[in-house]
Amino acid sequence: MKRQLIALSLIAAMPAVVSAADAGVAYPAGYRDWHHVKSMVIEQGHPLYDAFGGIHHLYANRKAMEGYRSGRFADGAVIVFDLLEAERSGNALTEGGRKVVGVMQKDARRFAATGGWGFEGFAAGDKGRPVVGDKAATACFACHEAQKASAYVFSALRDR
Amino acid sequence: MKRQLIALSLIAAMPAVVSAADAGVAYPAGYRDWHHVKSMVIEQGHPLYDAFGGIHHLYANRKAMEGYRSGRFADGAVIVFDLLEAERSGNALTEGGRKVVGVMQKDARRFAATGGWGFEGFAAGDKGRPVVGDKAATACFACHEAQKASAYVFSALRDR
Numbered sequence: 001m002k003r004q005l006i007a008l009s010l011i012a013a014m015p016a017v018v019s020a021a022d023a024g025v026a027y028p029a030g031y032r033d034w035h036h037v038k039s040m041v042i043e044q045g046h047p048l049y050d051a052f053g054g055i056h057h058l059y060a061n062r063k064a065m066e067g068y069r070s071g072r073f074a075d076g077a078v079i080v081f082d083l084l085e086a087e088r089s090g091n092a093l094t095e096g097g098r099k100v101v102g103v104m105q106k107d108a109r110r111f112a113a114t115g116g117w118g119f120e121g122f123a124a125g126d127k128g129r130p131v132v133g134d135k136a137a138t139a140c141f142a143c144h145e146a147q148k149a150s151a152y153v154f155s156a157l158r159d160r
Numbered sequence: 161m162k163r164q165l166i167a168l169s170l171i172a173a174m175p176a177v178v179s180a181a182d183a184g185v186a187y188p189a190g191y192r193d194w195h196h197v198k199s200m201v202i203e204q205g206h207p208l209y210d211a212f213g214g215i216h217h218l219y220a221n222r223k224a225m226e227g228y229r230s231g232r233f234a235d236g237a238v239i240v241f242d243l244l245e246a247e248r249s250g251n252a253l254t255e256g257g258r259k260v261v262g263v264m265q266k267d268a269r270r271f272a273a274t275g276g277w278g279f280e281g282f283a284a285g286d287k288g289r290p291v292v293g294d295k296a297a298t299a300c301f302a303c304h305e306a307q308k309a310s311a312y313v314f315s316a317l318r319d320r
Contacts, residue, residue, distance in 0.1 A: 040255070093201035095198060158255060
C-alpha cells in the first residue's frame with residue numbers, strides 16, 4: 001500500500017515537473033563562474049533607466065561564447081544579464097544590491113515564437129521569483145527582435 | 161656536434177629565462193576566463209582618478225578565490241585589476257579602451273619585501289609593456305600595506 005502511494009505520488013508529480021521545465025527558463029545556476037563578457041552603467045535620464053538602471057554585467061556559458069564568436073547560438077547557449085544597484089559616493093560608483101538576474105536561453109524548438117530564445121528575470125537574483133513568465137514576447141522579445149541581424153542578441157564580445 | 165650545440169644553446173638560454181621569471185610578475189594569461197569578482201567606476205574628483213580613473217573589473221584565479229574565502233592567499237594566487245576607459249554618453253557609461261592590466265601575484269618567498277605579493281601593471285594590456293618593474297614597494301605596496309588585516313588585498317567577494 002505504501003509502495004502504491006509512493007508510485008501514485010510520483011506519477012501525480014511528474015506532469016507538473018515536466019511542464020515547468022518545458023514552459024520556462026531555468027535559473028542559471030553557477031553563472032557567476034561563467035565568462036564575464038562586458039559591463040555597462042545605465043543612469044537616470046536613459047530611456048531604459050526604469051527597467052535597467054544600475055550597473056549590469058553580462059555572463060555567457062560555453063555555448064553562448066561560441067555563439068558570440070560564430071554569430072550562431074546553439075541550443076543550450078545561455079546569456080545572463082546581472083543587474084546591480086549602482087551607488088554613487090565620493091566620485092566613485094560601487095555595486096549595491098542585486099536588482100534582477102535576466103536570462104536568455106537558446107532552444108530553437110521550445111522558444112520558436114521568440115526567435116528561438118527563452119527569456120526570464122529573477123527578482124533580486126532569487127530563483128523563486130521569476131518576473132517574466134509567459135510575457136516574454138512583449139516584455140523582452142519586443143526589443144530583442146530589432147537585433148535579428150545579430151541573432152537577437154544586443155551584447156558582443158569586447159575581448160577576442 | 162649538432163647535439164652539443166643544442167645543449168649549449170639550452171644552457172646559455174636557461175639563466176636568462178630563470179632570472180626573468182624570478183624578477184617579475186608574469187602577464188596573467190587567460191585571466192578573462194577567470195572568476196569576475198566585482199567592478200567599480202572611479203570618476204573625476206576621486207583621489208585615485210589620475211591613477212585608476214575609469215571602470216575596473218577584478219578577476220581571480222582559483223587559488224585567489226580560495227584566498228578571498230579563507231582570508232589566506234596561497235602561493236600562486238593571482239588577482240587581476242582590469243582597468244578600461246569609462247565613456248559617458250546619453251546617460252550611460254560604457255567601456256572603452258584598456259588602460260592597464262594590474263596584477264597581484266602571491267609568492268611569499270620571492271616577494272617577501274612587499275607582503276608576499278608581487279605587483280605589475282601592463283600598459284593598455286600589452287604584455288610587452290610592464291610599468292611597475294622594481295618600483296612595486298612605492299608604486300603599489302605603499303597603499304596595499306594598509307590592508308594588512310585582509311592579507312594586503314583591497315577587494316572582497318560580493319557573491320559567496
